[in-house]
Amino acid sequence: MSRDEQAPVRGEDRGCPGTGALAVAYPNMALVKYWGKRDEELVLPVTGSLSMTLDIFPTTTRVTLRPRAATDSVRLNGRRAEAGARVRVERFLDLVRDLAGRSERARVITENTVPTGAGLASSASGFAALAAAASAAYGLRLDRRTLSRLARRGSGSACRSIFGGFVLWHAGTGFGAVGDESCYAEPLRSAIDPAMVVAIVDAGPKALPSRTAMRQTIATSPLYRSWARANSAALEQIQAALCAGDLTEIGAIAEQNALGLHATMLAARPSIRYVAPRSLSILDRVDRIRAEGIPAYATIDAGPNVAVLCSRQDSDRVVAALRDVDGVAALHVAHRGPGVTVSGPDR
Numbered sequence: 001m002s003r004d005e006q007a008p009v010r011g012e013d014r015g016c017p018g019t020g021a022l023a024v025a026y027p028n029m030a031l032v033k034y035w036g037k038r039d040e041e042l043v044l045p046v047t048g049s050l051s052m053t054l055d056i057f058p059t060t061t062r063v064t065l066r067p068r069a070a071t072d073s074v075r076l077n078g079r080r081a082e083a084g085a086r087v088r089v090e091r092f093l094d095l096v097r098d099l100a101g102r103s104e105r106a107r108v109i110t111e112n113t114v115p116t117g118a119g120l121a122s123s124a125s126g127f128a129a130l131a132a133a134a135s136a137a138y139g140l141r142l143d144r145r146t147l148s149r150l151a152r153r154g155s156g157s158a159c160r161s162i163f164g165g166f167v168l169w170h171a172g173t174g175f176g177a178v179g180d181e182s183c184y185a186e187p188l189r190s191a192i193d194p195a196m197v198v199a200i201v202d203a204g205p206k207a208l209p210s211r212t213a214m215r216q217t218i219a220t221s222p223l224y225r226s227w228a229r230a231n232s233a234a235l236e237q238i239q240a241a242l243c244a245g246d247l248t249e250i251g252a253i254a255e256q257n258a259l260g261l262h263a264t265m266l267a268a269r270p271s272i273r274y275v276a277p278r279s280l281s282i283l284d285r286v287d288r289i290r291a292e293g294i295p296a297y298a299t300i301d302a303g304p305n306v307a308v309l310c311s312r313q314d315s316d317r318v319v320a321a322l323r324d325v326d327g328v329a330a331l332h333v334a335h336r337g338p339g340v341t342v343s344g345p346d347r
């Protein structure tokens with residue numbers, strides 16, 4: 001276990017005033033994607049994945065115990081959470097209570113800074129922050145590897161947001177306790193410090209939830225097995241490229257992995273089409289940026305937005321080039337962001 005994995009998580013109180021434990025976590029963008037579970041309950045993925053934690057759009061979550069209350073209370077961005085989100089948070093708190101051997105209910109207050117309508121998922125930063133704040137509030141002192149396994153239970157990609165910079169999520173092996181123990185995230189050393197330009201495409205109709213889409217892909221896409229096999233090779237290759245500091249190779253692997261995933265989803269029945277015509281226009285522009293001599297590579301998650309990996313020096317030129325693409329609603333430039341931090345109680 002590295003020193004970073006063992007380090008206690010500490011943080012500053014930057015919002016959600018009150019008592020209890022407060023955590024801040026950032027979203028991550030996968031360069032080699034996670035898509036599909038071998039165990040839904042434990043959130044054990046079919047393949048490993050690798051991501052970069054970003055330094056934009058943090059989630060801040062405060063968890064305070066309510067010893068006299070009969071229910072949990074969950075507030076998201078100043079409002080009572082709707083039923084779906086509330087149940088997901090309550091189930092996650094049940095896991096934490098089981099681990100801590102305690103039964104008090106809790107108040108959860110979460111602020112997401114992702115701009116409304118940005119179409120960026122917040123479950124990774126959301127469950128990373130909730131795992132850190134809830135475990136601290138219930139008196140659990142988890143090392144970061146264990147915290148990543150806990151966050152994974154809320155949302156798979158959340159395990160990667162426990163750490164900053166480049167992060168590898170090990171798929172692990174087997175099922176049950178063996179699968180759970182072996183399935184965790186860890187930070188990777190790399191001298192690479194790139195930019196990620198996130199192009200927000202006008203969102204349009206609500207996308208199919210990724211959980212449902214993953215099931216549908218595994219069950220019906222004839223391309224899924226070969227994509228999953230290729231993921232293992234891509235994971236090896238991208239780690240070598242990270243060690244070598246080869247941004248061009250990292251970008252090429254990431255772009256092939258993402259487009260391969262979207263091809264796999266397009267082949268599902270019914271077809272899962274997260275990419276929109278505007279996403280394709282951005283991909284065309286990224287090709288032209290490369291033809292103009294700038295190494296820039298695209299990746300796409302479960303939605304129409306496109307993130308473009310490039311060097312810090314080239315990010316202004318990439319932003320300028322993407323600004324002209326029809327249908328780009330906003331552009332955000334991200335860099336490597338930090339892992340989760342937590343403060344209080346008694347931290």
Ligand code: 2P0
Pocket residue numbers: 029030032033034035043049121123124154155156157158210211300301302
């Ligand atoms: C990823 N995505 O690796 C992939 C690529 C989206 C596309 O992880 O079911 O919210 O909660 O474990 O983590 C989005 O799915 O799914 C995701 P669950 P999650 O980032």
